[in-house]
Amino acid sequence: MTAKRYQPGDHLTPLTKPPVTKIQLVKYSGASGDFNPIHTVEEFAKEAGLGGVIAHGMLTMGFVAQMLTDEIGEQGDLLSFGVRFVDMVRPGDIITCDGVVQEVKEEEGYQVVTCDVWAQKSPGDVRVVQGTATFRKPLA
Template sequence: MSTVKYEVSQRLGPLEKPPITKTQLVMYSGASGDFNPIHTVEEFAQQAGLGGVIAHGMLTMAFVGQMLTDILGVDGDLHKFGVRFAGMVRPGDVITCEGEVKEVREENGRQIVTADIWAATQKQEKVVVGEAVFSVPAA
């Protein structure tokens, strides 16, 4: 088992997702139970003043969660994961999830890591920002 020794300022990720599709938004609506038409009906989203369909914020948050679980693997534990939605994601956007370690401490043979996390579009606009706390075996 290889263990990463985390350090302050260390970058996490990136995890780049393929372009968002309208089909993906319809599928996510069904999976999440969020059938708000701003996510799937172009005319409704236009009338709502959004300039077109937007992706579910929770979908973008889930991408960040995927990055975290990829980092943690089977030996890690996610203790805290919270975000703020900072921008809109639209069909065609490519989302890249990243993070940066801001604190590391050792406790009971584990590294406890606190990191800033975010997701950004291909235009480098952060659309989700937040913080995660996780633990992994000490290196």
């Protein structure tokens, strides 16, 4: 099997998640240990001026991580991954993760790929997370 050779400008395989749900925010709070009530308690979030509960930024980062590990496959490794949280995600939002290759290097039997990655929400296609990731995949 010949591995895919990445070129600058290539898109990663996008990932569209099911709409974010309030139950999911409760589950992520429990699983991550982040119990900030702005993610789970409607009254609290309204009082904080947010108009309702918002998703954990780290949940959206987790979606982008899923796109990356799907792309990388089991023989590859994620080397670095960072994002800025640029807009809020609310229950009902549909998040699509995507990425574009910026640089490809060859090192010791691996291709080392650096890409811009992001997540955007629908409706509106507003970017909610913006970042970069570097991964490596075996050349053969």
